[in-house]
Amino acid sequence: MSNKEQKKIMILGGDGFCGWPTSLHLSNLGHDVVIVDNLSRRNIDNELECQSLTPIQPIGTRLKVWKDVSGQSIKFYNINIANDYELLLDLVKTEQPDVIVHFAEQRSAPYSMKSAKHKRYTVDNNLNATNNVLSAIVDSGLDVHLVHLGTMGVYGYGTAGMKIPEGYLDIEVPTETGERIQQQILYPANPGSIYHMTKTQDQLFFHFYNKNDGIRITDLHQGIVWGTNTRETMLDERLINRFDYDGDYGTVLNRFLMQAAIGYPLTVHGTGGQMRAFIHIQDTVRCIQLAIENPPSKGDRVMIFNQMTETHKVRDLAELVARLTGTEIAYVHNPRKEAAENELHAKHELFLERGLNPTTLAEGVLLEVTDVAKRYAHRADISKIPATSTWTKEQQVGVPDRNAGYVKADSDRG
Amino acid sequence: MSNKEQKKIMILGGDGFCGWPTSLHLSNLGHDVVIVDNLSRRNIDNELECQSLTPIQPIGTRLKVWKDVSGQSIKFYNINIANDYELLLDLVKTEQPDVIVHFAEQRSAPYSMKSAKHKRYTVDNNLNATNNVLSAIVDSGLDVHLVHLGTMGVYGYGTAGMKIPEGYLDIEVPTETGERIQQQILYPANPGSIYHMTKTQDQLFFHFYNKNDGIRITDLHQGIVWGTNTRETMLDERLINRFDYDGDYGTVLNRFLMQAAIGYPLTVHGTGGQMRAFIHIQDTVRCIQLAIENPPSKGDRVMIFNQMTETHKVRDLAELVARLTGTEIAYVHNPRKEAAENELHAKHELFLERGLNPTTLAEGVLLEVTDVAKRYAHRADISKIPATSTWTKEQQVGVPDRNAGYVKADSDRG
Numbered sequence: 124m125s126n127k128e129q130k131k132i133m134i135l136g137g138d139g140f141c142g143w144p145t146s147l148h149l150s151n152l153g154h155d156v157v158i159v160d161n162l163s164r165r166n167i168d169n170e171l172e173c174q175s176l177t178p179i180q181p182i183g184t185r186l187k188v189w190k191d192v193s194g195q196s197i198k199f200y201n202i203n204i205a206n207d208y209e210l211l212l213d214l215v216k217t218e219q220p221d222v223i224v225h226f227a228e229q230r231s232a233p234y235s236m237k238s239a240k241h242k243r244y245t246v247d248n249n250l251n252a253t254n255n256v257l258s259a260i261v262d263s264g265l266d267v268h269l270v271h272l273g274t275m276g277v278y279g280y281g282t283a284g285m286k287i288p289e290g291y292l293d294i295e296v297p298t299e300t301g302e303r304i305q306q307q308i309l310y311p312a313n314p315g316s317i318y319h320m321t322k323t324q325d326q327l328f329f330h331f332y333n334k335n336d337g338i339r340i341t342d343l344h345q346g347i348v349w350g351t352n353t354r355e356t357m358l359d360e361r362l363i364n365r366f367d368y369d370g371d372y373g374t375v376l377n378r379f380l381m382q383a384a385i386g387y388p389l390t391v392h393g394t395g396g397q398m399r400a401f402i403h404i405q406d407t408v409r410c411i412q413l414a415i416e417n418p419p420s421k422g423d424r425v426m427i428f429n430q431m432t433e434t435h436k437v438r439d440l441a442e443l444v445a446r447l448t449g450t451e452i453a454y455v456h457n458p459r460k461e462a463a464e465n466e467l468h469a470k471h472e473l474f475l476e477r478g479l480n481p482t483t484l485a486e487g488v489l490l491e492v493t494d495v496a497k498r499y500a501h502r503a504d505i506s507k508i509p510a511t512s513t514w515t516k517e518q519q520v521g522v523p524d525r526n527a528g529y530v531k532a533d534s535d536r537g
Numbered sequence: 538m539s540n541k542e543q544k545k546i547m548i549l550g551g552d553g554f555c556g557w558p559t560s561l562h563l564s565n566l567g568h569d570v571v572i573v574d575n576l577s578r579r580n581i582d583n584e585l586e587c588q589s590l591t592p593i594q595p596i597g598t599r600l601k602v603w604k605d606v607s608g609q610s611i612k613f614y615n616i617n618i619a620n621d622y623e624l625l626l627d628l629v630k631t632e633q634p635d636v637i638v639h640f641a642e643q644r645s646a647p648y649s650m651k652s653a654k655h656k657r658y659t660v661d662n663n664l665n666a667t668n669n670v671l672s673a674i675v676d677s678g679l680d681v682h683l684v685h686l687g688t689m690g691v692y693g694y695g696t697a698g699m700k701i702p703e704g705y706l707d708i709e710v711p712t713e714t715g716e717r718i719q720q721q722i723l724y725p726a727n728p729g730s731i732y733h734m735t736k737t738q739d740q741l742f743f744h745f746y747n748k749n750d751g752i753r754i755t756d757l758h759q760g761i762v763w764g765t766n767t768r769e770t771m772l773d774e775r776l777i778n779r780f781d782y783d784g785d786y787g788t789v790l791n792r793f794l795m796q797a798a799i800g801y802p803l804t805v806h807g808t809g810g811q812m813r814a815f816i817h818i819q820d821t822v823r824c825i826q827l828a829i830e831n832p833p834s835k836g837d838r839v840m841i842f843n844q845m846t847e848t849h850k851v852r853d854l855a856e857l858v859a860r861l862t863g864t865e866i867a868y869v870h871n872p873r874k875e876a877a878e879n880e881l882h883a884k885h886e887l888f889l890e891r892g893l894n895p896t897t898l899a900e901g902v903l904l905e906v907t908d909v910a911k912r913y914a915h916r917a918d919i920s921k922i923p924a925t926s927t928w929t930k931e932q933q934v935g936v937p938d939r940n941a942g943y944v945k946a947d948s949d950r951g
């Protein structure tokens with residue numbers, strides 16, 4: 124393992140789907156990792172009466188096993204970074220991290236749209252979390268590099284004929300006198316849910332604190348993550364990563380792979396004409412490493428990378444998985460408010476230039492995920508599969524009953 | 538008074554500097570006005586150990602006097618709209634307003650920069666307030682027109698040679714194939730303080746809720762308000778409006794006029810080369826009326842007006858006030874992080890087209906304000922005049938001692 128420069132790295136949200144394998148990956152590289160998490164994601168499992176398909180262990184067990192397996196210690200602090208500012212600040216002052224990686228936000232779009240309560244929680248949690256982290260860095264007086272997980276969703280979809288750049292857009296403004304002013308601006312935001320909206324608001328926090336306080340920030344606009352295990356989480360079953368398959372937290376490709384594993388028709392929303400960006404979890408952890416190894420310099424503006432490796436239409440993914448596994452496709456009503464069809468072409472050179480060697484959607488890797496899902500199929504609650512959270516009240520009529528699609532499609536199957 | 542269409546209007550922040558005269562103005566026009574305010578601004582007076590130069594009465598007294606003077610009743614609810622969501626929602630459902638005017642945010646840039654606590658309060662209060670109002674409108678199922686007070690500060694300063702449009706910017710994006718894509722985007726945000734930042738984040742709330750839920754929204758990018766009384770607040774001394782003169786809440790022109798009234802040298806920050814937009818409080822209340830009378834239609838995007846009538850450089854205002862009143866100018870260290878000099882040219886045709894007849898910076902109107910300040914000069918605490926809140930810790934050295942400027946300049950005076 125490369126161990127050129129050992130860093131103290133604080134991982135906010137280090138118990139989550141991306142945060143846990145990232146913590147292990149960085150610990151394995153020899154960095155000194157500290158996890159901060161309020162375990163809110165596990166509490167949301169309770170609220171939704173649903174759990175990870177894979178049997179994730181309590182954080183204490185995870186860390187003990189990691190110590191046994193790797194010899195490395197990871198410290199853990201249960202702190203709500205959106206609320207417990209003084210605890211967060213004290214921790215930053217005591218631990219003196221070189222880098223803070225910030226995953227600690229409510230990250231499900233459907234969850235953020237379920238009700239006023241969920242909208243308000245997402246806004247309150249995500250915006251206060253990000254502001255607190257930035258404020259704590261300023262308050263500590265330390266030169267911490269902040270790496271934040273954003274989303275490709277900040278760009279919105281639908282600028283036909285144009286490749287989405289990495290964060291900043293070159294524009295020309297025609298003036299009244301006929302001149303043209305050239306500028307580079309933050310790509311105009313067009314979020315598709317309350318969750319995505321908070322990420323576009325995060326960008327304005329970063330812009331301001333970078334300008335006013337000179338904080339060094341890397342914002343990673345991540346695509347939809349698929350896969351479940353990384354090299355480190357495979358070292359012991361008790362290190363296993365989360366696998367969300369439910370209608371709120373399950374993301375599209377992983378849902379198809381899990382549905383294929385249990386013979387549940389692949390739930391395509393609407394026409395499946397939505398084009399989305401994807402990245403494998405193994406590449407996520409590698410990208411975070413690269414972001415840490417390639418920090419902005421003091422005085423640089425916010426550095427933005429598109430953290431994704433490929434784009435696909437949802438129906439093409441369904442067809443691919445159907446072909447590989449023999450599962451059927453069920454076209455269901457789209458609970459979201461979005462264009463039925465869109466194109467999404469985005470640049471993602473910055474990570475490639477820094478050495479990323481992408482894991483693409485090859486048959487083998489896809490089937491690996493289906494194998495994991497099959498192993499834990501007995502833990503699945505199929506009533507949790509349909510997406511029931513709608514973007515507006517009016518759409519609620521069109522949402523399928525729990526199981527309805529399953530039963531129907533089941534009887535259809537040859 | 539024109540009384541074409543009586544509306545039920547809920548004024549959030551109706552006890553404040555802009556909200557109070559607006560409530561009276563709309564009530565006087567025959568509208569049914571309901572005020573919601575948690576009186577946090579009065580509590581901040583306590584915190585800062587400073588009070589309005591004018592003797593503002595408790596809200597209960599204000600409303601009783603208004604009833605006596607005008608015969609009109611205004612209801613008042615003490616609700617924290619950032620916290621008490623259920624109370625707010627219930628109120629919207631019971632009162633069924635046609636229009637909600639949203640003034641209820643922490644609005645001082647220096648206050649928002651005082652410390653981590655103040656940054657965090659401003660973010661938490663302003664963002665949750667705006668999200669709660671929007672969510673309550675969706676939840677109520679009512680077709681409420683929301684009128685929000687934003688700021689000219691969302692635009693940032695310094696796009697040389699270009700007139701700032703009203704909200705939306707026409708751009709051209711040069712594509713790789715040499716084509717040009719034409720688009721209209723929300724003007725790229727460049728806020729200068731935590732307070733201004735929250736207003737740029739508010740814009741993203743509006744964009745999203747308008748797109749997703751079809752809420753009709755007017756966002757008013759207001760300039761710096763000057764003056765203190767309006768026709769209605771002058772009807773009885775107990776209806777008098779706030780007059781902030783302190784380093785945190787006092788805004789530039791009113792501060793100069795108050796300083797002139799007590800013979801305190803006019804405190805110009807830096808070179809005074811900052812160009813700002815201005816509007817008189819009488820025009821503020823009239824603009825809100827016009828915004829209510831010219832609502833967007835269902836399906837329209839967020840309507841944005843620049844609510845300002847003129848732009849001036851700070852030093853030119855100081856020179857004008859100095860000339861009118863014989864007061865000296867004291868150039869002091871700038872506690873903000875901003876360009877020493879900037880130009881600001883902004884369109885503001887939309888209100889003029891809808892009938893606004895601006896009160897400009899004429900001698901008479903300026904001296905009216907100084908007269909009010911003179912009347913209450915005995916209430917002033919001059920130790921509160923210097924601006925002591927700095928944008929970064931490093932700047933704290935450059936900030937003048939309380940009174941220092943006063944004493945020095947005093948002895949300088951001929």
Ligand SMILES: NC(=O)c1ccc[n+]([C@@H]2O[C@H](COP(=O)([O-])OP(=O)(O)OC[C@H]3O[C@@H](n4cnc5c(N)ncnc54)[C@H](O)[C@@H]3O)[C@@H](O)[C@H]2O)c1
Pocket residue numbers: 135136137138139140141142159160161162163164165202203204205206225226227228229230248252272273274275345346347348349365374
């Ligand atoms: N999973 C994806 O497909 C995906 C795609 C794009 C971007 N992202 C972003 O990556 C980040 C991590 O996503 P994930 O899939 O790992 O989500 P996750 O929900 O599994 O992990 C987030 C973790 O943060 C913690 N957390 C949330 N709020 C907190 C708070 N206030 N204080 C302390 N801890 C808190 C949760 O308990 C959880 O462990 C998110 O910001 C998400 O928006 C994820």
Ligand SMILES: NC(=O)c1ccc[n+]([C@@H]2O[C@H](COP(=O)([O-])OP(=O)(O)OC[C@H]3O[C@@H](n4cnc5c(N)ncnc54)[C@H](O)[C@@H]3O)[C@@H](O)[C@H]2O)c1
Pocket residue numbers: 549550551552553554555556573574575576577578579616617618619620639640641642643644662666686687688689759760761762763779788
């Ligand atoms: N005064 C100016 O020069 C100026 C200029 C541009 C824009 N604005 C905007 O106009 C609006 C009103 O400004 P103002 O000068 O009247 O400010 P103000 O502070 O005098 O009034 C704001 C009122 O809102 C109330 N409030 C704040 N948070 C609340 C909450 N959570 N729940 C209920 N009530 C709450 C306060 O108690 C106060 O009475 C603000 O949004 C401000 O940003 C003002």
